[in-house]
Amino acid sequence: xxxxxxxxxxxxxxxxxxxxxxxxxxxxxxxxxxxxxxxxxxxxxxxxxxxxxxxxxxxxxxxxxxxxxxxxxxxxxxxxxxxxxxxxxxxxxxxxxxxxxxxxxxxxxxxxxxxxxxxxxxxxxxxxxxxxxxxxxxxxxxxxxxxxxxxxxxxxxxxxxxxxxxxxxxxxxxxxxxxxxxxxxxxxxxxxxxxxxxxxxxxxxxxxxxxxxxxxxxxxxxxxxxxxxxxxxxxxxxxxxxxxxxxxxxxxxxxxxxxxxxxxxxxxxxxxxxxxxxxxxxxxxxxxxxxxxxxxxxxxxxxxxxxxxxxxxxxxxxxxxxxxxxxxxxxx
Amino acid sequence: xxxxxxxxxxxxxxxxxxxxxxxxxxxxxxxxxxxxxxxxxxxxxxxxxxxxxxxxxxxxxxxxxxxxxxxxxxxxxxxxxxxxxxxxxxxxxxxxxxxxxxxxxxxxxxxxxxxxxxxxxxxxxxxxxxxxxxxxxxxxxxxxxxxxxxxxxxxxxxxxxxxxxxxxxxxxxxxxxxxxxxxxxxxxxxxxxxxxxxxxxxxxxxxxxxxxxxxxxxxxxxxxxxxxxxxxxxxxxxxxxxxxxxxxxxxxxxxxxxxxxxxxxxxxxxxxxxxxxxxxxxxxxxxxxxxxxxxxxxxxxxxxxxxxxxxxxxxxxxxxxxxxxxxxxxxxxxxxxxxxxxxxxxxxxxxxxxxxxxxxxxxxxxxxxxxxxxxxxxxxxxxxxxxxxxxxxxxxxxxxxxxxxxxxxxxxxxxxxxxxxxxxxxxxxxxxxxxxxxxxxxxxxxxxxxxxxxxxxxxxxxxxxxxxxxxxxxxxxxxxxxxxxxxxxxxxxxxxxxxxxxxxxxxxxxxxxxxxxxxxxxxxxxxxxxxxxxxxxxxxxxxxxxxxxxxxxxxxxxxxxxxxxxxxxxxxxxxxxxxxxxxxxxxxxxxxxxxxxxxxxxxxxxxxxxxxxxxxxxxxxxxxxxxxxxxxxxxxxxxxxxxx
Numbered sequence: 001x002x003x004x005x006x007x008x009x010x011x012x013x014x015x016x017x018x019x020x021x022x023x024x025x026x027x028x029x030x031x032x033x034x035x036x037x038x039x040x041x042x043x044x045x046x047x048x049x050x051x052x053x054x055x056x057x058x059x060x061x062x063x064x065x066x067x068x069x070x071x072x073x074x075x076x077x078x079x080x081x082x083x084x085x086x087x088x089x090x091x092x093x094x095x096x097x098x099x100x101x102x103x104x105x106x107x108x109x110x111x112x113x114x115x116x117x118x119x120x121x122x123x124x125x126x127x128x129x130x131x132x133x134x135x136x137x138x139x140x141x142x143x144x145x146x147x148x149x150x151x152x153x154x155x156x157x158x159x160x161x162x163x164x165x166x167x168x169x170x171x172x173x174x175x176x177x178x179x180x181x182x183x184x185x186x187x188x189x190x191x192x193x194x195x196x197x198x199x200x201x202x203x204x205x206x207x208x209x210x211x212x213x214x215x216x217x218x219x220x221x222x223x224x225x226x227x228x229x230x231x232x233x234x235x236x237x238x239x240x241x242x243x244x245x246x247x248x249x250x251x252x253x254x255x256x257x258x259x260x261x262x263x264x265x266x267x268x269x270x271x272x273x274x275x276x277x278x279x280x281x282x283x284x285x286x287x288x289x290x291x292x293x294x295x296x297x298x299x300x301x302x303x304x305x306x307x308x309x310x311x312x313x314x315x316x317x318x319x320x321x322x323x324x325x326x327x328x329x330x331x332x
Numbered sequence: 333x334x335x336x337x338x339x340x341x342x343x344x345x346x347x348x349x350x351x352x353x354x355x356x357x358x359x360x361x362x363x364x365x366x367x368x369x370x371x372x373x374x375x376x377x378x379x380x381x382x383x384x385x386x387x388x389x390x391x392x393x394x395x396x397x398x399x400x401x402x403x404x405x406x407x408x409x410x411x412x413x414x415x416x417x418x419x420x421x422x423x424x425x426x427x428x429x430x431x432x433x434x435x436x437x438x439x440x441x442x443x444x445x446x447x448x449x450x451x452x453x454x455x456x457x458x459x460x461x462x463x464x465x466x467x468x469x470x471x472x473x474x475x476x477x478x479x480x481x482x483x484x485x486x487x488x489x490x491x492x493x494x495x496x497x498x499x500x501x502x503x504x505x506x507x508x509x510x511x512x513x514x515x516x517x518x519x520x521x522x523x524x525x526x527x528x529x530x531x532x533x534x535x536x537x538x539x540x541x542x543x544x545x546x547x548x549x550x551x552x553x554x555x556x557x558x559x560x561x562x563x564x565x566x567x568x569x570x571x572x573x574x575x576x577x578x579x580x581x582x583x584x585x586x587x588x589x590x591x592x593x594x595x596x597x598x599x600x601x602x603x604x605x606x607x608x609x610x611x612x613x614x615x616x617x618x619x620x621x622x623x624x625x626x627x628x629x630x631x632x633x634x635x636x637x638x639x640x641x642x643x644x645x646x647x648x649x650x651x652x653x654x655x656x657x658x659x660x661x662x663x664x665x666x667x668x669x670x671x672x673x674x675x676x677x678x679x680x681x682x683x684x685x686x687x688x689x690x691x692x693x694x695x696x697x698x699x700x701x702x703x704x705x706x707x708x709x710x711x712x713x714x715x716x717x718x719x720x721x722x723x724x725x726x727x728x729x730x731x732x733x734x735x736x737x738x739x740x741x742x743x744x745x746x747x748x749x750x751x752x753x754x755x756x757x758x759x760x761x762x763x764x765x766x767x768x769x770x771x772x773x774x775x776x777x778x779x780x781x782x783x784x785x786x787x788x789x790x791x792x793x794x795x796x797x798x799x800x801x802x803x804x805x806x807x808x809x810x811x812x813x814x815x816x817x818x819x820x821x822x823x824x825x826x827x828x829x830x831x832x833x834x835x836x837x838x839x840x841x842x843x844x845x846x847x848x849x850x851x852x853x854x855x856x857x858x859x860x861x862x863x864x865x866x867x868x869x870x871x872x873x874x875x876x877x878x879x880x881x882x883x884x885x886x887x888x889x890x891x892x893x894x895x896x897x898x899x900x901x902x903x904x905x906x907x908x909x910x911x912x913x914x915x916x917x918x919x920x921x922x923x924x925x926x927x928x929x930x931x932x933x934x935x936x937x938x939x940x941x942x943x944x945x946x947x948x949x950x951x952x953x954x955x956x957x958x959x960x961x962x963x964x965x966x967x968x969x970x971x972x973x974x975x976x
Contacts, residue, residue, distance in 0.1 A: 225452055234465070246454075321456060
């Protein structure tokens, strides 16, 4: 087991290295760099640009060095917690991102929690009451959730939240708390504002999860060992919890790895619509402006989430399923 | 004395879209305390539904519409939950199957073991957990006591190290041990009735014999009654006191074991007895299937097909297929980050050599895991062998199947075809029968559409199916019909050699006889050569001219059919032969030859068959085409002397 963990961690580090190289190269791929974009912008506004100033900036930003050199500087910096410098904001990336990262994490973890808490009981219910009215009704709702575009749902809900609860539109906190230190009031405000985005971002994931859990559980309920359990005289509830549900959990857990990045990147449009101060919209502009280090940091963050998510789900799976734990090393 | 279980006029119906289908129509029988009753019938006869009704495990769409299931148990008188009458009798048919009343009967007083030991246990929980659970549910003991009793039970069902077995997971156990764990689970509460639904069908014959003996031993020890449900008349003859024959949801015949076997009254039972291959068949005796199929061969198949070849009088002594020193090992995956471990591990096929003469049928017998399927896959080129060669020589060309490149292999496929075990998954459900049977012709680009139509229609008649069925999809056919479609497809290319890998093991006995007869007739009519792989000795005995026995990846004995049965030399062959249950109550199994289940372990074979020690270890000719694998040592000389 320990060996397995070590091997996994080594592969994780290697994966991250490969991803960082890819990310860096892809961001640099389009012709030009941040400065050319910047100069174009200035010129379109009718200002002339001094070549000496450009050279100065180029040197200042380190854009005169080779790609490889810059890459290693970047990676080396990240290992020390220095994520580089954002051209766009003229600030270190860490400062630009700052609160946004925290808020993103809060939002995303709330969403994942929401997805699990809602989809789990509904999935179990629809599977155990297959073809009942409850199943049909919840399944219908689930399909609605899958089919409705998120941003539309966001707009509708924002409207209602404002009309009925007086929650301010947009943002993750009331305007008066912006740029204020964290207080209880601010936290409560964040929680209040969290509800709508969490619901909006989580709906389709929830609906998908319900469908998957229902299908898995239905498969498991057909299995012979369920009959064995009934033949033992187990009460239905205990039987369900101990055997088929436990088996149906596997794909549920294996999904964690996929869900983390999905929720992060899937929320970009919603964040734009609802003007949430999360990382999504910023990533978009950073990519548009070729703000190398800002975009790179975001993408690395996403990759890190994926890799960690996969790692977590693997460990959980091994802990839960003895077949994986004990047979992992052998083939056939 | 009151009967332990009395089923009176039981009716069970299944609700379907087309109305109610009755699965049981007035089934009545009884089980006396401590006796063994066998419920016999084909699949779909309602024998499993009866068991489910008794256990309260009927599927949701099924209902008991009439009748009663009276279960009498003294223990039920004290039980506060069970709604038993004062004499301890309870009508299970009236009880809510999900209610607490039924739950305290099920698993405690009546318990059940199932056919599939692989899937009947949860893979996520330890054996001990699953067995102990029954105790915790019913007898209210503490966890510590439950563990003690469970370990004791595991010892009783023959686990070599019960304390360790408690903490193992089912997938770490072999099929036989899993079924033992299942039995332990069923018996840990000392029930008065054990319902065994095909308890040994999924197991190898030697394991089957052990499990049957175990059930009998425990029955005597615990004084319980057994209701055994099976389609295997051999099993019935070996364990039952009384027999109940069901057919289409009705009891055809019931009586004591000797009555039933000596004087079968009902035509169904008579027919069933004739449809099962057994060792006492006279040469040339045919099985009589319940429903005979008529087939005819047409002119297209005979045209330059295999029949034409044999008519040319190809050299009969020259082997069509010559398999030489095939070896294949499967390594376990280990090693470093990217590293692949060196080839080590299990030798699935170990230096196997044999040949098949044109026009004969070579039977290959062995238990599951002995490597026979790996061998057939090597012959199909689905798995690559590590060493050895497979020479195919049909008089025109002589080729090594294992060295052919891809294009030559495609051409070769026309001469060698395959019939698979599972008729359900070997036919693509989205293709019509016409497309399925014509596909080989399309792949090999043979003939135009008119020719293909005629050929396919002829193939359908050859396997006894109506050519009007050609537009249907596989799902509208029964298992036996599907297997015939599979045979028709295999014949489309007019092959010389058919590889049949367990072609009848997924079929009912009555259908099995149909398919075996069909294969036999086709062999004669079309001059085919078969390599017939099966775990069922009786089936191989019926089909084959010569039989090769495999064990633990090795070929241990090969002989003409009569010689093998008359004079088996190898301890494994002996064990195998002695483990096959006869459908004759006067010839019950002799379990001493089983070597306590060690017969399939090469380390336990006595001299000169043992694998330990030096010297040449090879097939030794005993004369008359009888070969046995042995090592050169003094014991071998004695053996040769005795044989000659």
